Amino acid sequence: MTLSRRDLLLGSASLAAGAAGAQLLGSVPAFAQGASPTFKPEQGASLRVLRWTPFVKGDEDTWLANTKKFSDETGVQVRVDKESWEDIRPKAAVAANVGSGPDIMLVWFDDPFQYPDKLMDVTDIATGFASKYGGYYPGLEGYAKQGDKFIALPLATIGNGILYRDSMIKQAGFSKFPEKTDEFLEMCKALKAKSKPAGFALGKAVGDGNNFAHWIVWSHGGRMVDESGKVVINSPETIKALQYVRELYQTFIPGTESWLDINNNRVFLSGDVSVTANGVSLYYSAKNDPKMAEMAQDIRSTTLPIGPIGQSVELHQTTSAVIFKYSKFPNAARAYLQYMLDKPQMDAWITGSSAYCCPPLKGMIDNPVWTADPVHEPYKRASSTLRPNGYAGPLSYASAATMADYVMVDMVAEAATGQRTPEEAAKRAEQRANRYYRV
């Protein structure tokens, strides 16, 4: 793999140019394809879009370039504002509540389920995409669909994955990164003894803490609630998971229980840990810094190990696009999303995001970005391994509140550090979750 970032950018530019060319040649409006409905923007329409602040520059550039193309073709002016990702949830909720604000927002996780009746039904666009591009990945669809109705359009998975230092695991006597949780534990023990230890966030880290804690529990078959929304976290599977994390934790670098989202990045980049889990951005911090070239060469990635349930499951981060019902230009808004989320634009955007964003539709997964760098590859699997928050129950206020209150993270951290026995930690998590899932 010798493709550089520059090649990548050039590739995406020509791709984008090609897409634009195709639209110029085809006199039929670009929207009228397959089973997709066509929307004619209202006369003099203008849109306001509020999105989360991009993590990588290429994301923002391609998003804005796609938007500009849309404006050029339809004459609809679109203003794209950004807001730090933690502020998106309250902003969207307030907009929904007061009935004014941006027409379109890119939101996180189960946000659309906080105010489903304030969102425009986008089932027609979603089913159009699904039939055209081989369907949505089930996890992402779950975040956008209430009953039979799409209240949001799945946009992307912000993938989480293992990043490790090849030289360090070799030093511990492992030529290959283990795929199973028990082998993984063995490797972590060896890493602590012979090399640099592993480290995963166990503090109040919104992204990393939740990803790790959910993986621990899910990989062993534990789950917060059952299909009907009854809390079933206090189960033998959860206890097993907690016993596992207790052992695993003892191989970590000390202090992970105070780690917030940024700590594992810092420690990994300083070379003090050999293994951690993060988005691909961590790799880019090393790669874009000439002084860290040697380390970047040594970084490898993979998905989190598979536990007793025999399949790869992770929380990741999910983002969806919603249109508020109060929008004065519903057709322009629908046309915009239909344009932005269609393959040509998505391809450019996914490429521009340098493996940070994984597409929601199976037919869009093939993208040069995944093979451009071997470190990208595991992040390609993010959408397929994604399991929604509050699994296996319905998404609701309760699922969102349970995650925001760190019920899963606290339980795993309590058991890992030995503050409570696995049994006590599970029981306490059950009590806490019941406060939100009460009927």
Next chain:
Amino acid sequence: MTEAALSPSDVPAARTRASITQSKGFLGLMFMLPAAIFLLVFLTYPLGLGVWLGFTDTRIGRDGVFVGLENYQSLWDDSIFWLSVFNTLLYTVVASLLKFALGLWLALLLNEHLPFKAFIRAIVLLPWVVPTVLSAIAFWWIYDTQFSIISWALMNMGVIDSPINFLGSPNNARATVIFTNVWRGIPFVAITLLAGLQTISPSLHEAATLDGATSWQRFRFITLPMLSPLIAVVMTFSVLFTFTDFQLIYVLTRGGPLNATHLMATLSFQRAIPGGQLGEGAAIAVAMVPFLLSAILFSYFGLQRRRWQQGGSDA
């Protein structure tokens, strides 16, 4: 004078009008109205709204309905809430006592004749002047599990073998956030008490010295009583600021590890905004009010006793 020009029939009406506009009560009311409106709009309304929200199941994005004491009942059974109450009380009591003791000590030192007095006083104010978030971020690095400069220095000196887990273990984290709060709060106490010290007439000390009082006796029977009204005010403010602290915790730990540093204010935020449970968050915030009120009443009745101020006994 104007009344003289009026016809007789107009007189009673004019007199009433005049008496209304001349009446002290009415005028007083009129003059107070702007301030009252200001207080109503910016203080009473938000506070009232908060109290009301605490009785509803409002969520972000959805209006709530009145649910009575349900939020409070549910909090009563919530161990995290009680943990946050304990943390808040511990944080407030320990930090306030330390701030008072160290602040008073610093004020007494600064009251002495020192070279570069103004300069030193200005420096002492720095922790108070720097925005909390900035200093908290600096401390976050100082306490970092891996990169802490304190751990690094101690390790290089050979005092310890592995880094100190400042924010990782519950009790360490509590001590650490309390220390940081004290660091930040001392200047306020010290500078205010210093201002108080300077109002104490030197002649009192001179007289006491002539009578053979020791310096402890002078402190105990002159300085402290003269300072006590100010101490009451300063400590009331200090307790209120400490009790409602948010930024420091949010930057350093977000309430972790294992909720050991979750204060009522941070828990209220976590539940209300990221968690979307506005009603419950408001209830936690309202639950802070009795504590705050009792702190105010304590300082008002406990520390402002006239007789004590004048050097009499407590009885």
